Each structure stands twice: as structure tokens, then as C-alpha cells.
Amino acid sequence: MKNQRLGVFSGMGMVIANMIGAGVFLSTGFMMAQDMNAGHILLAWFVGMLIAMTGAKAYSGLVRLVPQSGGEYRFLSALIHPALGYFAGWASLLIGFSAPIAISAMAAGAFAGTLHSEVNITLIAVLVILALTAAHAVGMRISITAQNSLVAVKIILLVGFIVAGLIFGNNAWPEWTPPNTSEEFPLGSFMRNLFYIAFAFSGWNAAIYAASEFKNPKRDVPRAMVLGCLIVGILYLFVNWIFVANLTPEQATIVFTYETDRITLGHLIMQNILGDTGAACMSIFAIIAFISSASAMTFLGPRVYAAMAEDGFLPRVLKGKEGKPPVGAVLLQGAISLLLVLVYQLQEALSSVGAILTLFSALTVFSLFWICFRRREYPRPAPLVLIAGALFFMISAVMLYFGFTGSLTLNLWVGISVLAALTGYRVAKRKMACRAEQNSEHGLSYSTDP
DSSP states (O other), X not given: OOOOOBOHHHHHHHHHHHHOSSGGGTHHHHHHTTTOOHHHHHHHHHHHHHHHHHHHHHHHHHHHHSOSSSTHHHHHHHHTOHHHHHHHHHHIIIIIIIHHHHHHHHHHHHHHHHHOTTOOHHHHHHHHHHHHHHHHHHOHHHHHHHHHHHXXXXXXXXXXXXXXXXXXXXXXXXXXXXXXXXXXXXXXXXXXXXXXXHXXXXXXXXXXXXXXXXXXXXXXXXXXXXHHHHHHHHHHHHHHHHHHHXXXXXXXXXXXXXXXXXXXXXXXXXXXXHTHHHHHHHHHHHHHHHHHHHHHHHHHHHHHHHHHHHTTSSOGGGOOOTTSOOHHHHHHHHHHHHHHHHHOOOHHHHTTHHHHHHXXXXXXXXXXXXXXXXXXXXOOOOHHHHHHHHHHHHHHHHHHHHHHHHOHHHHXXXXXXXXXXXXXXXXXXXXXXXXXXXXXXXXXXXXXXX
């Protein structure tokens, strides 16, 4: 039987599934309630799309240099240093995939609770994780089919929301002003709010994590990232136009009670257009969106851990076989996600996830310039890739400056993560060296270099 391989459309599906979640239906509410007017908000979303597109273009250059699964772990390990890649790998395991899967599963359960008051949110979350773990561990054909189907339904529902908003909603330029209005451009607020947008756009690089499983990774992965990111960016601009044209800052403050009421800006719009039926449709969309996002992360995350296992940084049982899912890694991630669902004490830590994802993406893009001066054995990236990488890195650096100077929690979280990752790296290298010494005594060869 021929191995199932991924193509451009499956890659685009991964990107779209990872990107579209609750973030786009909440972020604008926080901005409207501060000091950003409609023009500032739409500009911020356009800048967010620009950042994601430049990141996708820069990553396309990286995947042509290193066309292997593993994402930031693989790029940073190969192009800069294995310790930095190890840090990115552990961040993927705990922050990039397992924790968001738990949050998405809980959110799906919570929105199911808006449809029926007697729903057990935790039970729904557990069932979602178990079902997705099983689907992505059984085989590639079932895994890809399930993922593509969820993405198709998600896009249809989102396009339906946009069409309903444009036809039945207001399309005149909004006249409202933010509560803290000012004649000057709110630069600090603008840059800090880009983290909300960065989180909403996170996932534009999804296809790189499974690069080895594409038919032609050097061609298909870049196309999947750029096209998927462009589609989502355009949809996001339409969605946010509907929000700023049809809601006021007073109405948008509903996002501050999202954790208890599970009401998004989309619910307000659909309630106004179609009444309770519209609000119920919005909840159904949210449930599918969260399950789709959790599904994509359940598929992609284990590819990082499998790559780390191949390099000796994780147990060999987590490695996958050619053309088959890395079952051990899928089960490990599912177990961690289930544990996080049951304890669910993550919100304060996850408030910094957008910044941490931006940090690792910026470091990965920096490797494009690192190889130009320090790793001459690699071919020089194309000029357009370097230009996109420079834009992405500079914008990310400005965002991180405002983030680190304005949040003690972010500094502590990153500091603790760095210390834990470096400690783990030293321990892993020591074990690999001991194993190599033992193997050499028995006449076997073993490399400690990833």
C-alpha cells in the first residue's frame, strides 16, 4: 500500500485550522475598549497580516534549506545551535501545542454549554482530546481526512458569518470614538495590542512541523504557508470590518466576561441579525473552530517530539515510522493535554503565549541572516526571503520591546522557561554522552551530535 503523503491543500488546511480560533472574535473588543479607533484597529489587523505574510515568506526560505519535520526545533538546531533548538522543542511541547489543545478542548466544551445548560464541560474536553488522539494515531489516511473535513466546515461557517454581516449589517464608516480618545497616534497601545493579533494569526507556520511528510516539501510547504496565511488574513479583515462597523466600544466590553459567559463579538453580531438562532449558530461555529484547531495541533505537535527523539533528546519510542504517524508522540501529547484539562490552571501563564511564540519565530527568522555570515556551507537565501525576514524580525523586535518593558510576568515566564530548558539540555547531552561511551565499549558507534 502506498504511503499517504501531504500536498498543498492539506498543508493549507493545517495553516487555516491553526490560525482561525476565538482570537479574531475577541481581540478587537479589547482594542475598542481602550484608545484605538476603527481606523487604528483595521490598520493593526492589516499590520498583523503583513507580519504573518513576511514570516511565512521567510520560513519558506528556511524550509528550502532544511526540508524536514520539526519546525523551529529543527531549524534552530541545524542552523544556529542544538541548545536553542531544544528550548524551542520544549516550548512546543508545553506551550505551543499541549496547552492550546487543552484550552481549545475546554473552550469547545464551554460553548457546548451555551447550547445546553447541563453539559459537563470537562467531560466534553476529555472526549474531544481522546477522539482526536485516536484519530491521529490510527493512520495517516484517517488523520488527513478528519483534518481536511473539519477545515472545510470551519471555512464554510466563517464565510457564512461574513456574508450575513455584509448583507444584513451596517457598512457605513463607524462614528464611535474609543473611551480614551486622543489626537495622537496611540503607539504604545497599538504595539501591545499586536500581541492579541499575533496570537490570532499564530499558526501561519503550521505546515513546517510535518515538512518531511509532504510529497515535495521544498515546493508544497512554502505554498501552503503563504496561500493559507493570505486566505485567513483576508477573512480576518472582513470579520473585523463587520465588528467595527456594527458595534460600539460599550457593546465590545462583553469580551471582558468571555471566560464566564462565552459570548464573543460574533455572538453579538449574529444575535442582532438572526436573534437566538444566530447566536446558537455562532456557538456551533466556535465548537467546530476549537475542535479543528485542536485537531491540527494534535497532528502537528508530535512531529516535533518525534524529531527530538530521532536526535536523542527524547526516548526513542516517540519516533515515527516512514509514512505513519508517530504514535508514541501522539499519545504523549494527548496525555499531557488531558492532564492540563484536569488541572486547568494555565490562564496567567498563557497570557504571555503570544509573546513567546513571537520570540521563537523571530529567532528562527534570524537564522536566515546567521547562515549568511556564519554558516557558509548553506546556500544564501533569495533576496525576497531576506527582505521578508528583515521586516518580520524588526517588527517582532519592536513588539517584544513593548511586551518585555510592560510586563513583569512575561519576563519571569521567559526567564524560568530558559533556565528549565538549558538545564534539561545539559542533562540530555550528559545522558547521550554516557550512552555513546557505553556503546563504544561494546564496539558500537553512536553520535551525540543532533
